[in-house]
Structure formats: C-alpha cells, structure tokens
Amino acid sequence: QPVLTQPPSVSGAPGQRVTISCTGSSFNIGAGYDVHWYQHLPGRAPKLLISDNSNRPSGVPDRFSGSKSGTSASLAITGLRAEDEANYFCHSYDSSLSGSVFGGGTKLTVL
C-alpha cells in the first residue's frame, strides 16, 4: 500500500474544476515536509506540476494549483482540458523511511 493515499480516479467535463487529495501521516506531510505533484503520461517521464506544496514551475499553466493542510495536500485543476487527461501523483519525504514516499496515483478522465 502506498504511504500517501490518493483517490484512484477523478473525472470532470471540459472547463470544470477537479481536486485530487493526498493524505499522509505525522511522519511525512503532517511533519511539515513539502509535497510535490507530478503529471504522468504512459511511457513518459513524470512532469513536475507543483513543488513545495504550492509553487508552480515556469511553464506550468496557472490552472494548476496546490495546497497543504495538516496531514493532507491537494492539487486543483481548473478549466479542464482534454490534454489534462493523465495520471497524477504526490511525493513527499518520510522520516520513518528516511526517504521519499509517493501517492498511488490518480487517473484523471476528462469526460
């Protein structure tokens, strides 16, 4: 079981807003470690969408935003587009592992 919990799937119509949650524990997100979000297409390298909870790297549309509270983090995508259909996963550090932990990934379907 992944250390960080994400919903297996979310969906939305074009133009709508969706959110993807990432729930951890007091050893990772709850301990204050930053959360990063990636977009992953099959056969491709994961692409960084959000770093350090809420920072958007250059080139990432402002339709993507991140937040963190307590032991959870969220990725929000507004103005859904067909090109957003992909797998999304979260990433943080875990003090009990002394290494990185990841969410199980969420498949976004644009209806």
Added chain:
Amino acid sequence: QVQLQESGPGLVKPLQTLSLTCTVSGGSISSGIYYWIWVRQHPGEGLEWIGYIHHSGSTSYNPSLKSRITISVDTSRNQFSLRLSSVTAADTAVYYCASTSGYYSPYSWGQGTLVTVSS
C-alpha cells in the same frame, strides 16, 4: 536541467542480479548539488523509493531492499547504476532513475524501463 535515460536488460532470470544504468545529459554527475535516485513501480501499483547516491559517495537505501541493493556512480561515463541481487517475480516493475538538487526537493525523472523477472 539534466535529462535522464535508463537502460538495461528487460528480462532477468530469478535469483540473478538486475543491473540498470542511468545516463545523465545536460549536466555533470560530478556536481555536488545532486542526488541520484532510483524508484520503481510495480504493475498497477504506486511508486516505491529504492534509494540514492550523492556525489560525496554517501548512500541511503529503502530498508526493505537494503540487503540486496547497490547504487554506484561512474563519473567517467556520466552515469549511475542500480544493482539488485537475488531477484524474484516480486521485483518485476518499471524502474525509474531520477535526480534532485535537495534532500526534500522534487525530482527530475527518466521515462522508466520495464524489467520483468521470469525464467
């Protein structure tokens, strides 16, 4: 930003050693600001952190795999490698190499390579 590309056999026999290489381009693996990482994803499952090596030579491995892992760097070829011994079918996964500039920072990733353990 560095680019990363995994390479190695796609099929490994049980009890043999899995060996993968990650070629780094767009930057020097000798830079002291980078951690060089391996991560894997079992079919249909989430990602599992395997471990890292730093330019200083220090390493850190997932405790669940520590007895079977070696991560090393070849500065002359600008590559780093993963060796996983005594593999079983449970080691079948897509293996990703990655890098980061800070211990808690986000990763830059390769596209991954599928390794199947089967006789």
